[in-house]
Amino acid sequence: MAKLWGSRFKKKTNSLVEKFSSSIGYDYKLAKYDVLASIAQAQMLGKARIISVRDSARIVQALRVMLKQIEQGSFVFDKKAEDVHTNIQNALKKKIGQVAKKLHTARSRNDLVATDLRMYAKEEIRNQKSKIKYLQLVLVEFAKKNIKVIIPGFTHLQHAQAISLAHQLLAYVEMLERDQQRLSDAYKRCDVLPLGSAALAGTTLPINRNYLAKLLGFSKVSANSIDAVSDRDFVLEILSALSILSMHLSRMAEDFILWASPEFGLLELDESFCTGSSLMPQKRNPDVLELIRANAGTVYGNLLALLTTFKGLPLSYNRDMQLDKPAFFNSLESLSAGLEVFSELVKCCGINSNQALMLSSDELLCATDLVDYLVRKGVAFQEAHKIVGKIVAFTQERKLFLSEIPPEKWKQFSGRFEKDVYGLLNAQASVEAKRSFGGTCLVNIKRELSNWKKRLKK
Numbered sequence: 001m002a003k004l005w006g007s008r009f010k011k012k013t014n015s016l017v018e019k020f021s022s023s024i025g026y027d028y029k030l031a032k033y034d035v036l037a038s039i040a041q042a043q044m045l046g047k048a049r050i051i052s053v054r055d056s057a058r059i060v061q062a063l064r065v066m067l068k069q070i071e072q073g074s075f076v077f078d079k080k081a082e083d084v085h086t087n088i089q090n091a092l093k094k095k096i097g098q099v100a101k102k103l104h105t106a107r108s109r110n111d112l113v114a115t116d117l118r119m120y121a122k123e124e125i126r127n128q129k130s131k132i133k134y135l136q137l138v139l140v141e142f143a144k145k146n147i148k149v150i151i152p153g154f155t156h157l158q159h160a161q162a163i164s165l166a167h168q169l170l171a172y173v174e175m176l177e178r179d180q181q182r183l184s185d186a187y188k189r190c191d192v193l194p195l196g197s198a199a200l201a202g203t204t205l206p207i208n209r210n211y212l213a214k215l216l217g218f219s220k221v222s223a224n225s226i227d228a229v230s231d232r233d234f235v236l237e238i239l240s241a242l243s244i245l246s247m248h249l250s251r252m253a254e255d256f257i258l259w260a261s262p263e264f265g266l267l268e269l270d271e272s273f274c275t276g277s278s279l280m281p282q283k284r285n286p287d288v289l290e291l292i293r294a295n296a297g298t299v300y301g302n303l304l305a306l307l308t309t310f311k312g313l314p315l316s317y318n319r320d321m322q323l324d325k326p327a328f329f330n331s332l333e334s335l336s337a338g339l340e341v342f343s344e345l346v347k348c349c350g351i352n353s354n355q356a357l358m359l360s361s362d363e364l365l366c367a368t369d370l371v372d373y374l375v376r377k378g379v380a381f382q383e384a385h386k387i388v389g390k391i392v393a394f395t396q397e398r399k400l401f402l403s404e405i406p407p408e409k410w411k412q413f414s415g416r417f418e419k420d421v422y423g424l425l426n427a428q429a430s431v432e433a434k435r436s437f438g439g440t441c442l443v444n445i446k447r448e449l450s451n452w453k454k455r456l457k458k
């Protein structure tokens, strides 16, 4: 098999080495970008008169045909050619003969692979961002549909305070928005063109890198050729952002799994998104959510794998760097699939509103409101906390609801309690009273829903 580097070698490469070092099994995914970068390279070489305008046009025309084949999936990859660059180069030679040898001028696979990968990454960031946005939209719709539903909010997975379900759904939307911002930020550093750095030192030929950047849609050109071929920070940054995203999805999945369990009984997963048991005929399992929860492990693992791979690598390019791709691709693919299936799952989720009512009728969810009540009447917060703590202990010893405490008894706990205290003991009132900015009352939620609708429309 023709190599891009074979002439100084007298011996044939050992077949084990060929197999071991081959990357075509995964870097074929870069083919589209390799061809686009090659088209730009040929155009630049022609414009700079490094090759003739005629040769440039011939190369570009053949590459455009290959680009179509790649996009249609009809391009045949030769698994014996070591990588995607060799594949494209060999296919070009097959098409147009000797002229093809002029394409790989003033470039190396080192700056080429970095360019391909950045182009791929930029498109993938846009992809992931649009999938995140879709999930945000779905969550906003779900919140809007269930705007009246009140559920217990949890800390330490213990009943804490009554909240609106929509408020928690909008919490997920906030989390996802930070993921969007992290990806946008990573995009800026991804958007720097390495092509023209050649192997590591630049080139003696009169290339025009700004023209390449313009053709390829990069907003900046790398300023140091050594850094340009050794840098994979953009991969690590994206994987870091994706790790946090996958952690967010995992936490959401966990909430949904809990809510869908019979013990909570709040969430109804559509049957088409559940799976069964081969042994227990009654089972209806949330496997999709469990896989989303588990995806985070894969994504963290990939980040850690690459941080470790890059640790201690001398500048500039080293072959170790080839292994950035399987880890990177794998994370992007698992998140893309996870986001897609999560969105569809949420779209057909139902809420058991009777159960929500039942669970949020726990009067102890209003204990903190009693503390605030006393504070409003001038009692110091920690004093009020102590008083209400005693009231809670009293009801639990006597197996009473708070609303069953008679008026005289309230007075014994604190002279500040009046009859209006009974009005505090329901989840609806409790939620409505949380009017601080960012709190769970309906006005806040309505405002946030309309803000998100506007923001996500863009």
Ligand code: ARG
Residues within 6 Å of the ligand: 023, 027, 083, 109, 110, 113, 317, 319, 321, 322, 323
């Ligand atoms: N397959 C290599 C990679 O993915 C391409 C660059 C190879 N360059 C070299 N000098 N061996 O990193």
